Amino acid sequence: MSDYDTYTSPLATRNASKQMLTLWSPRHKFNTWRRIWLAVAEAQHEMGLPVSKEQVEELRAVVNRPGGITDAEMKAAEKHERELRHDVMAHVHALGDSCPRAKGIIHLGMTSQDVVCNADLQILYDAQRLIELKLLRLVCDLADFAWTHRSLPTLGFTHYQPAQPVTVGRRSALWAHDAWLCFDLIGGTCVSMRMRGFKGATGTQASFLALCDGDGSRVDRLDGTAFVNFVSDKLLDRDFEIVGQTYPRVQDTVILANLASTASVLHKIATDVRLLCNRKEIEEPFEDKQIGSSAMPYKRNPMRCERICGLTRFVMNLVGNAYDTAATQWLERTLDDSSNRRLSLPEAFLALDGALDLMHNVASGLVVHEAMVRKNLMAELPFMATENILMACVKLGGDRQEYHEHIRAHAQAAGLRVKQEGHDNDLLERLKADKHFWSAARGGPLSAELDWDGVLDPMKYIGRSVEQTERFVREVVEPLREQYAEALKGLGGSEVRV
Numbered sequence: 001m002s003d004y005d006t007y008t009s010p011l012a013t014r015n016a017s018k019q020m021l022t023l024w025s026p027r028h029k030f031n032t033w034r035r036i037w038l039a040v041a042e043a044q045h046e047m048g049l050p051v052s053k054e055q056v057e058e059l060r061a062v063v064n065r066p067g068g069i070t071d072a073e074m075k076a077a078e079k080h081e082r083e084l085r086h087d088v089m090a091h092v093h094a095l096g097d098s099c100p101r102a103k104g105i106i107h108l109g110m111t112s113q114d115v116v117c118n119a120d121l122q123i124l125y126d127a128q129r130l131i132e133l134k135l136l137r138l139v140c141d142l143a144d145f146a147w148t149h150r151s152l153p154t155l156g157f158t159h160y161q162p163a164q165p166v167t168v169g170r171r172s173a174l175w176a177h178d179a180w181l182c183f184d185l186i187g188g189t190c191v192s193m194r195m196r197g198f199k200g201a202t203g204t205q206a207s208f209l210a211l212c213d214g215d216g217s218r219v220d221r222l223d224g225t226a227f228v229n230f231v232s233d234k235l236l237d238r239d240f241e242i243v244g245q246t247y248p249r250v251q252d253t254v255i256l257a258n259l260a261s262t263a264s265v266l267h268k269i270a271t272d273v274r275l276l277c278n279r280k281e282i283e284e285p286f287e288d289k290q291i292g293s294s295a296m297p298y299k300r301n302p303m304r305c306e307r308i309c310g311l312t313r314f315v316m317n318l319v320g321n322a323y324d325t326a327a328t329q330w331l332e333r334t335l336d337d338s339s340n341r342r343l344s345l346p347e348a349f350l351a352l353d354g355a356l357d358l359m360h361n362v363a364s365g366l367v368v369h370e371a372m373v374r375k376n377l378m379a380e381l382p383f384m385a386t387e388n389i390l391m392a393c394v395k396l397g398g399d400r401q402e403y404h405e406h407i408r409a410h411a412q413a414a415g416l417r418v419k420q421e422g423h424d425n426d427l428l429e430r431l432k433a434d435k436h437f438w439s440a441a442r443g444g445p446l447s448a449e450l451d452w453d454g455v456l457d458p459m460k461y462i463g464r465s466v467e468q469t470e471r472f473v474r475e476v477v478e479p480l481r482e483q484y485a486e487a488l489k490g491l492g493g494s495e496v497r498v
Contacts, residue, residue, distance in 0.1 A: 011347060015311060015354025023127050024346040030077070030091055031068035032119040037095065037106050038063045039229035040198060044108060047222050049211055055102040062099045073098060088112040109207040110198065113333075117196040117247045118230065120345075124255055125236055127349045128190050133487055134356040135183040135262065136480055140488070141363035142176035142269075143477040145169070149368060150469040153458035154281070155377045162380040165458055168282075168368060170465040173472050175269045180476060182262040189258055195231065196247040197239035198223050202332045245333035249326040252345065253319070259348050260319040263312035266355050270305035270312075273362065277302045280372045285365035304358050311355040318348045377458055379418075382427040385455045386411055389431065392455075406436050428456070 012021055022028055038059050044051040073094050081090035089112075096103030107115070150169030157163055200207040205219050212218035227239060240247060276282040277300075284302050321344035325337045386407050393403040414427035454460065481488070 011350040016350035017353055020353040033115050034063040036115050036118055036230050040226045042229050043222050043225035051105045055105050058099040059102040109211045111201040113246050114198045121195050125193055128186050132186045135179055138359055139176045139179045140481050142172050143473045146173040146469050147473050150466050153462050154373050155380055165461045167462055167465040170469045173469045178265040182265055185258050195239040196243055198226050199243055202245055203243040249329055252322040253326050256319040256322040256348055259352050260316045263315035266359050267309050267312040270308040273305045274302045283367045284362045304362050308355045308358050311351045315348050315351050318344045379425055382425050384461055
């Protein structure tokens with residue numbers, strides 16, 4: 001049977017990056033388990049427990065060899081698991097087969113969750129760091145786009161109805177700002193994360209206490225030494241104060257909630273691009289031979305942003321699994337979390353990772369059609385200008401309430417003309433021709449003294465859009481770009497997988 005005859009996850013085949021797939025791969029997980037067994041054995045030897053130097057050296061040679069666990073060892077573990085029905089013990093036996101002198105001391109005093117929980121937390125930490133870095137890359141992409149288009153006025157929207165103008169750059173600065181908030185959230189969670197440590201079957205360290213002849217201080221030293229031997233990132237430098245058989249599953253709720261929050265931001269950005277694509281103002285990258293529709297050759301569907309929305313919706317709906325798991329941990333622990341976490345945790349990261357790579361591709365290649373941006377803005381600008389016209393009329397001696405009513409009536413009529421008859425917006429022409437726009441004090445029509453050309457200058461209506469965009473890029477994004485410059489280089493390009 002070939003790969004085409006069985007289901008394979010599209011997260012692996014179409015979406016997630018090699019980096020994220022590697023972090024959640026079986027080989028990486030089992031290599032991490034082995035590093036834990038080695039760390040504990042080294043600590044036990046250092047503490048004078050019945051673990052010899054020769055046993056540690058043999059174990060170290062197997063665990064630290066290039067590539068780690070071999071395919072043959074993986075298959076051996078699978079065979080053991082079919083017989084034992086226990087994945088951790090299957091790998092204990094497989095590792096023991098490869099280092100027979102150390103076989104008798106592997107997993108000494110430990111319970112399965114001393115291995116699984118610490119490995120899971122290390123992988124979760126590393127996966128969050130990768131998401132965090134990809135978020136920062138996106139922030140930089142959007143900031144670059146924002147800086148380039150910071151002075152290009154565009155129609156703003158509230159309730160998806162025309163509103164006060166902004167700039168194309170400021171709108172994308174809003175996107176960057178939301179992504180930056182998620183970057184900050186995930187970074188904060190990484191800093192606050194803890195490991196389970198080595199606590200035994202129900203977290204009481206009873207087995208380790210027995211190994212240490214009832215000396216609690218020796219147990220603490222053993223726990224601390226094994227911890228230092230294992231943890232790869234010294235920022236991950238502490239464990240939970242007290243645990244049951246597993247680390248507190250509420251930790252997973254925080255992690256998945258942050259991923260879901262990030263997913264919602266990506267969904268929002270992708271949706272905005274899709275809406276602007278419909279208005280022919282902005283488009284995502286479109287390749288020379290790309291087909292938008294099998295039936296309609298002219299189509300340029302925003303397929304990347306559509307895919308982002310689909311993946312992120314999946315991530316947002318996974319967070320409930322973590323809440324359910326945390327809520328149903330009976331007493332010291334129940335095992336119904338295992339099968340769920342094997343799906344919900346990696347798939348949340350794989351899907352979000354794919355969405356972030358897609359969004360990087362989109363954000364670094366967005367196309368702006370400036371003529372359409374201006375055309376759409378100018379079609380609505382006379383309505384936006386009415387308040388300024390009203391203020392100008394009052395300054396020229398007019399009655400505010402009287403002119404408000406005249407402008408309102410003309411604006412409504414002009415709006416109906418646009419919507420019902422399909423004509424251009426003629427509001428300004430209506431106002432210029434209105435005989436009521438007359439100032440007795442000045443002895444002539446107000447319309448003759450109004451700066452009509454100035455009224456239609458879009459830059460008069462964008463407020464501090466340019467300044468706000470520049471400040472955000474300079475004060476928030478650029479310092480982060482400089483701080484993470486080397487790490488960002490290692491993320492690669494923006495190629496989209498099929």
